[in-house]
Structure formats: C-alpha cells, structure tokens
Amino acid sequence: MIEPKRVLRALAEHWALLEPLCERFDGGTLSLGELRQQLAAQQLDSTPQDITSLLDVWIRLDILVPVAKSPNRFELNAQIHDFLAYLRREHRLGLCLEIEAYLRHLERLAGHIQDAFEIRDGNDLARQLRLLDMRVRDVLKKLDNDEQALVAVAERAKTSDRQIPLRQRYAEVLATWDEYVEPMIQLVNADGAFEQGVRKVETVLLRLLGEQARLGHLVDDDMLLRTHARILEMQTSAQLTLRKARELLLPLREEARRHNAVTRGAALALSVIRRKGLDAVPQAAMPLFTRPQSTFLGNASQVEAYVYALARFEPKPAQFPKAHKSHKGEPQRAPRTVKEMLQRCENALPLPDLMVWLLEQEPEGATDELLYWFSRLSREKRFARARLDRRDYLTREHQVSLRSFALTSSREPSPETTASPVHAS
Amino acid sequence: MHLDLSELSQLAPIFRELFKGFHISRRDPELYAQLSNFQDQYRGLFRALGYELVCDTRGFYYFVPEQAAAQVNKTAQRLSLFTFILVEHLADQGRDPMAVLDGGSLGRDELPSLLEKYRDLFIQAEVQTPDELEEKIMRRMTQLGFASEDNGIYRFLPPMHRFLDVCLSVQQDRDLAASLHSALPLPTPVLIEEEDPQELNKTDDPLDLSPFDESEEDALARAIADEQQEIDA
Numbered sequence: 001m002i003e004p005k006r007v008l009r010a011l012a013e014h015w016a017l018l019e020p021l022c023e024r025f026d027g028g029t030l031s032l033g034e035l036r037q038q039l040a041a042q043q044l045d046s047t048p049q050d051i052t053s054l055l056d057v058w059i060r061l062d063i064l065v066p067v068a069k070s071p072n073r074f075e076l077n078a079q080i081h082d083f084l085a086y087l088r089r090e091h092r093l094g095l096c097l098e099i100e101a102y103l104r105h106l107e108r109l110a111g112h113i114q115d116a117f118e119i120r121d122g123n124d125l126a127r128q129l130r131l132l133d134m135r136v137r138d139v140l141k142k143l144d145n146d147e148q149a150l151v152a153v154a155e156r157a158k159t160s161d162r163q164i165p166l167r168q169r170y171a172e173v174l175a176t177w178d179e180y181v182e183p184m185i186q187l188v189n190a191d192g193a194f195e196q197g198v199r200k201v202e203t204v205l206l207r208l209l210g211e212q213a214r215l216g217h218l219v220d221d222d223m224l225l226r227t228h229a230r231i232l233e234m235q236t237s238a239q240l241t242l243r244k245a246r247e248l249l250l251p252l253r254e255e256a257r258r259h260n261a262v263t264r265g266a267a268l269a270l271s272v273i274r275r276k277g278l279d280a281v282p283q284a285a286m287p288l289f290t291r292p293q294s295t296f297l298g299n300a301s302q303v304e305a306y307v308y309a310l311a312r313f314e315p316k317p318a319q320f321p322k323a324h325k326s327h328k329g330e331p332q333r334a335p336r337t338v339k340e341m342l343q344r345c346e347n348a349l350p351l352p353d354l355m356v357w358l359l360e361q362e363p364e365g366a367t368d369e370l371l372y373w374f375s376r377l378s379r380e381k382r383f384a385r386a387r388l389d390r391r392d393y394l395t396r397e398h399q400v401s402l403r404s405f406a407l408t409s410s411r412e413p414s415p416e417t418t419a420s421p422v423h424a425s
Numbered sequence: 426m427h428l429d430l431s432e433l434s435q436l437a438p439i440f441r442e443l444f445k446g447f448h449i450s451r452r453d454p455e456l457y458a459q460l461s462n463f464q465d466q467y468r469g470l471f472r473a474l475g476y477e478l479v480c481d482t483r484g485f486y487y488f489v490p491e492q493a494a495a496q497v498n499k500t501a502q503r504l505s506l507f508t509f510i511l512v513e514h515l516a517d518q519g520r521d522p523m524a525v526l527d528g529g530s531l532g533r534d535e536l537p538s539l540l541e542k543y544r545d546l547f548i549q550a551e552v553q554t555p556d557e558l559e560e561k562i563m564r565r566m567t568q569l570g571f572a573s574e575d576n577g578i579y580r581f582l583p584p585m586h587r588f589l590d591v592c593l594s595v596q597q598d599r600d601l602a603a604s605l606h607s608a609l610p611l612p613t614p615v616l617i618e619e620e621d622p623q624e625l626n627k628t629d630d631p632l633d634l635s636p637f638d639e640s641e642e643d644a645l646a647r648a649i650a651d652e653q654q655e656i657d658a
Contacts, residue, residue, distance in 0.1 A: 169521075259523045262589050265596030266512035266522075270546065272595075273509070278502050278549045281595065286501045287587040339556075 007061050011080075014054070017042055018063075022076070022084050029067045029075045093149035093176060094142055096183035099238075102139045103187075103197035106132065110204040117208055122218040129219060129227055132201070136230045140237055147241045150176065154248040170256040177253050181245045188242050198235045202228065336362075338376065345377050345407070354378055354385075355393050355404040367395045377407070384410045428466055435459040439467065443478070443488045448570035448584035450485040460486050484583040485570070500565055503550040507562045508588035510543045526585050533577040536563070 011018065017039060024030060024038065032055075039051050046054075058064040063080050067073040076084070085092065109132045116125040157173045187194045205228045209221065272280045344361065351357045354377060358370050365373075378385055385405040393400045430436070439456050442449060449456050460467055464480055471478045477489045508526070515522040525531060537555045540547055552558050563579060566572040571588070572579045 255523075258593070259521070261596045262592040263512055263516045263522060265592030265594070266509040266516075268598075269505075269509045269592065269595045270513055273506065273546060273549065278506060281502070281505065281591075286505055286591060 002062055007063065007080075010057060010061050010063065011084075014058075017054075018084065019088065022081070022088060022090070025076045025081065026090065029070070029073045032072050032074065035074060089148065091145045091149035091152060093153065093180055094146055096180050096187060099139060099142060099184075100187060100193055102135060102142070103193055106135055106139075107197050107200050109135065110201040113208065114204050117211065117218065120218060126219050126223070129223055133227050133230060136227070136234050139234050140230075143234070143237045143241045146180070147244055150180075150241075150245045150248055154252060157252050170252055173249055173252045174256060177249055181242070181249060184238075184242050184245065188238050194235070194238055198231060201231055205231070336373075341373060341377065342380060342382070345380075346382060346409070349383070349407060349409050351407040353388060353404050354407050355400075355402065359393060359395065364396055367398045367400060370395055371400070374402075374404075378405045382410055383407045428470060432463055433459070433466060433470070436467075436470075440471075442570075443471075443476070443486070446488070446569055448485050448487040448582070448587075450570060450583045452570070452573055452582050457484075457486070481583075481586065483586045485586075487570075487584065499550075500569075503552070503562055504566060504569075504571065505588055505591050506546060506550050507566075508585070509592065510539065510546060512592060514539055514542065523589075526581050526589060528581065528583070530578050530580045533559070533563075533574075533579065 020042065021030075021035075021038060024034075030038070035055065036048070036051050039054065040046065040048075043050070055064065059066075059074075062077050064074045065077050067075055075081075109128055112128045113125060113132065116128055153172055153176050157170050160169050186192055189195065205224055209224050209228075212218065212221065212224075269281050345351070345354075345357075348357060355370075355374055358365075358373055358377075362370060362373070377383070385407055388404045388406055390401060390403045393402065393404075435456050439449065439460060442453075442456065449460060451457050460480070468478045468480065471488070479487050479489050481487075511526065511531070512522040515525055536558055540552070540555055540558050544553075547553065547558065550561070552561055563572070563574070566579070567574050569584075570582060571584050572581050574580075
C-alpha cells in the first residue's frame, strides 16, 4: 500500500519535471532511454545516477508504470495521468456512450430506490440515494470535462498552421462532430435516452416525496430535494454543453464542408471543360457583372462616321498574298499593337511631352489614330502623368489644340498626378 | 424614402467605380465605409436610376447588370476558369485553396508554371502566354476589384466569393455531374417544329419508290415553275 501523502509530496516536489513529461505522455509511451534523455535535458547539472534514483522513486510510488509486455517502455499511471490532466486543465474528450451508460445506471438506481421504499428499507434507500447522487456528480464532472475538451478541439483547429490543407486541419473537428456531438444530439433529444432517464428518476423522486409525506419519513426530505435539484442541474448542464459544442464546432465543420464542396466543384467544372469546352459550365452559375467601361475618346462626328460605316457596311473580297509573287510597291506597314506602343513609350520614358513624342514616332499617322494613342498611353497605369499647358500640334492633316501630358514611370515619384479625363479640341 | 445627398459624400466615385463593373470591398476603405453606413440610401438611389446594388454580407458591393443586357461574357468565363484552375492547383499542392482565395495571396512568379500545367484549359480561354495571362486575367481581376496587385504579389479580395460560389453551384449541379459520366453531349432543349402537310409529300430521295400522288397537269405546272425560278435566279 503506497501512502497517499508520499505520492502527493513527490508530485509537488517534482512538478517542474513532471509537467513537461505529461505532454510527452499525452502523445504515447516513452522508452527508458527517452525518459532519461528528457530528464537530463531538464536537469543539466544532474548525474546519470541522480536520474536513475529519481526514476526509481517514481516507479516505486506507482507514478510511472511499465507498459504491458514492454518492460522497457513506461507510461504515467492512468489515475495519476487523469489527476495531472485535471490540474493542467488538459481535458480529453470522453465518449458519448459513457454518458449513456451512466444514464442507464441512473435509471437502474431509480428502480432500486423504488424497491427499497416499497419494502420500507430506510438504510438501503439512503445508500441508493447516495449512489444516485454520486453518479449524477460523475455525469456533471464528465460534462464539464467534455466542454473544456471541446473548447480545446476548436482552438487547436483554429490556431493550427494555415498552410496545411483544411481537411487535415479540421480532421479532429469533423471526427469530434461525428463521434461526440452527433450522438449527443440524439441523446439529449426530447425522446432521447438522456431525457427519458432524467424523467424516470425525477418521477421516482417526486413520488417518493409525496409518499413520505403520506406514509412517514424513511429518509430526510432535504436529501431527496438535493438529489432532485442535482438531477435538474445535470439536465441543464447537458443542454448547455451541447449548445456550446454546436456553437464551437458547427462553423468550423461548415467551413470544412464548404471547402470540400468548393474543391470538388472546381474539379468537376474543370473535367467538364476538358471534355466539352468552356461553354459547358452552366451559364446560370456564372457571375454576371458589368463589363469595364473604357473612357472612349471620340467626338460626335467620329461616332456618326462610325455608325454610318456600320450601316453601309459592304464586305470586300480579301486579297491574300501569294507566295510566288513578290510584293510590288512600298511594303505595307502592319498596324501598331497596344503592347508594341506601350513598350516603345516605356523605353522612351521620361517623356517631356507625349504628343510631341507621338508626332515624332508617327509623322505620317492619321489624326484620329494619333489621338487614340494619346488617350491610350496617357491613361496607362504604368505611367505617371503631369498635365501640360494647352498648345497647338500639327499632324499631317490637322492642327490639334490640346493639353498634353509629361509622362514618367509610375514607380518614380511624379510632380503632379491627375486622373482627370483628356480634353481634346 | 428621404434622401439627403449631402450625406452621400462619396456618391460620384462610388457610382463611377460600380458603373465600371468594379467590386467595392474593404480594400477601398472610404467608399466601403460610405456604402456600409448609408447602404439603404445608396441602394434606393441606384434602384431609382435603374441600377441594382448588391450588398454581399461577406463584405463587398457591386452592380448587377440588367437582366436584358445580362449575358455571360468572355471575362466571366475566363475568370471562372482561372478560379477552378487555381483551386485545383492549390489543392494538388496540399495548400488550402480557401486560405488563398479568401484574403490570401499568389505570387506573379507562380503564374508561368500554372499556365504550363493547365495549358490545354487556358487555350480554351484564348490565353497562351504569361503576358496574356496577366493581361486578360490578372489585370481584369484587379480592374474589377477581385484582387489587388502590389510588388508582384496578387492579393485576393472578398469579391472572390462570387467565383467560389460558382464552384459550389457546380458541385450541387447533379445534371452536370451526371453528364460528365456519359459520353453524350450536354442536354439541349429540343423544339418540335410543326410540319407543313404539303412538305410531307415532297421527297428528295432518288431511291424513294413510293408512288407520287400527283396528276400529270400538276407535275407539268410544277416543272414549269421550277424552270422559271431557275431562269429568274
């Protein structure tokens, strides 16, 4: 028989060494070598003999026990481990089945109480009532422990590395939901085992109170009332634990489910697109949004000319070049692309006057084309622009009056940046 | 509803951005705060002007185009495709797609390998080079307020939920899943055309041996009419 005081004294004395070991033991058993290494790391000035004697004390006090069939591996004595877990507020989630088993036992105890009362056995009645009371305390303790454990599950999921896949990160949440919360919902349901058990015990206790008043007291009424109050407390506590579990885990579970659905949806859409093309994705699912409107530079007559040209459109036969014929006359220059112009402009930065630069680049360019490039390049985000004074510019055909821009790279600080629209006349 | 325009101090920039198709989120704190504080007033005003302002509880605002003008454009298809690809790519790498697309970021340097891996799909969206991927997809995303770009890092903003919703609705689409497992083309509605009784008698099949129910006069008149038609043509 180990003296409890010695165990408690050893726990208190070696708490600094035991507490970190608890975490290791939470993850499994430790070999003698690992244990020695762990203790040596914590006690740098200790000799191997000190560690041996320390381990010897723990083994003699039953704090450490050898693992069955592996005498060189050790674990914390389960009772001590639970006690230390309680002290460290490290709660392990129990099983819903345990609560159900306790409830079945409560129902049986209610039966025994009824029997004891019927045969007017006062001692047995008091004993059964005490047992009932202690069992209810067990359930309450368990519910409280489970609630703390659920908080820890949610915290672990929320604080774990964001880089690991959500499914992996929330694996514990999903398992807890399936193995604890879901059965608890069934259990605490109006027609579940919990409610039935509580109702049965409550009926017996209330009937007992009435009968005692009629037939005379076998036990103190206070004892019955206290047990009854504790049963109601247990019922409320179960409902609160369940509510808390739902509040904590449901959003995380939904997040994980949504994540799975998104990944699955994306994979499904891609396989449909691979097999049947981009248009196969249901149009109804696609988001609709207004197309970005560009600020269109053009005067009324340009728009009129454009519409007129559209209305009077006549297709012309396309003249494809022939491989065997050499091109006569001046080779036709391909139109400039936006990318090409942007590149050229970027290479020429900083530009003291965009319009002057354009006229140098495209001396033969048509006025509307030059104005288009002026509008396009001055609005480019890569460039910072500073408004210049109004002046006249001569194109091949026209005299244009406008306020040009000086362009610099947008990465460099510019004297004045403006987003006001271009005005040309 | 009483509207005090002096309260709507950001009306002009808000309208300008929304009208361009931009999604306003917390990335634009001033505009977002105005919309949040005077949500009903803005919604009422825009509705009166014929614009439907959508206030998504996940933290963004946008205009929904009129149904008459609403059609899925190439941009929507491209951006959806990009989202599908990115979700699958991240999941393949063991990264969390939701963490990236819901407020996370993606480096510009990751784009070329993404393009290489999904070249067959990007081609369908007319995207073949990294430049095109940046121009047609990433730039569009920033223009529409789905992402922001800073020093070669694209940060995804709350409006991305619109594309994540597409993934969800595709996932829920049982017909689509079923069609994937069959070799048949996607179901299209079949309309029954009413046939003209006259047409029933016509036959162009030279091997059709069924007797003509036509008198000699009728046959002659038909031949003359056909010939006349050819001359006219």
